[in-house]
Amino acid sequence: MTFQQITLDLLEGLGQNLQLFLLTLVFALPLGLIITFGSMSKFAPLKYLTKTFVWIIRGSPLMLQLFVVFYVPGLVFGIPMKSRMLAATIAFVINYACYFSEIYRGGIESIPNGQYEAGQVLGLTKTQTFFRVVLMQVVKRIIAPMGNEFLTLVKDTSLARVIAVSEIIMAAERFTARGLIWPLFYTAVYFLAFCGILTLLFGWIEKKFSYYR
């Protein structure tokens, strides 16, 4: 068992983390916006239904949600979840979309009313005002909290091992079972590198948006 082989094995595990990370972002970022519109809706039933949903998802452990998504289809509907990665992706997308939705909501509500009014008196429709005037300002304001969420997501992807997605920590545990403990600690290097790249990326994005206040 050479160092090089362990490094490569762990890297293969990290591939699973990376896949889950990207899939979660691709679906949770837009889904979060839809949930935001629901929780900001003037139609009370939709608003409270959405808020209850967000409460349930944010109020229960992601680990538990992973179990639910993986086992409940088989137990209740008799349709066993075939792919572990699919189950993990569904659970992560729903969970993160709810957190994103609250960040979006905070960002949207922080935009001064005058921006909407300016849009209105200039004859912009509500949709145009949102997408052409407000959204870019929201993006700028939520960069920092979104950076937090992205980093948390990187590390949370390891939770997928509870439904046996063979991500990096699970890969390391296979060595532990054979009496090698250090690969488990070695995984930290991968997480640090992953998060380091993201931190740099967010710094760059923040700089890109610094041309206006």
Next chain:
Amino acid sequence: MAILEVKNLHKNFGKTQVLKGIDFELEKGQVMSIIGSSGSGKTTLLRCVAQLETADSGSIKVDGSTIFDSNSSQKLTADEKMKNQLKTGLVFQSFNLFPQYNVLENVTLAMKLQAKRRADYKENKKEILAEIDLKAKALIAKMGLSDKLGNYPCELSGGQQQRVSIVRAMALEPSILFFDEPTSALDPELTGEVLKVIRELAEENMTMVIVTHEMDFAREVSDNIIFMDNGVIAESGSADDLINNPQTDRLKAFLSKIGK
């Protein structure tokens, strides 16, 4: 014919009556100032006419179109509402420029979105957009801001920002331009440049309604002044008359309080 007709306008916020029956008319090409202490309802009146607030009763006619009539059961379509909205322009106290767009983009954004509704937009897209840029640049040049075309609002002084917001409203060619305390958010040394622009617009016979605390300016630039007090028009008349010969005690008290 009057270009703006407001009849028996009422507006409540909850149980507070803010407007208690406002009637006035404004002729095309005239400038009217609305004065009064804070809480008198002048900004609410402006916001009702500019369609940012919906009045509770009464009627408002702008340039021949009824934009609000509590006695009519006819619902306006989105298209009619949009047309009505574009009949009036509004310059805000706090500018409300779009921070992520530069000066030129701030002025052209609404024009370009409006142009999309034109039947020949797809065919002549390039020409139409170039035309809009040209028109906007000419207006910006008139305000003396040609060297700021590519600057963002945060790089401009308050006076410059307010001038950009005036261009932005003017660019859509409204029938009436409203100003909500256009210099109240500015340092005293910056109010001059904004007032100068409004004065120039008055000389070009732009129809304007200005809510202001600048009494000397109001007297100089306006044809008529309305004095509002506690949700009603307490006194109105020609600018000189109203300020030099106030009839009501309330106006006398108001003018003496602000040192006139």
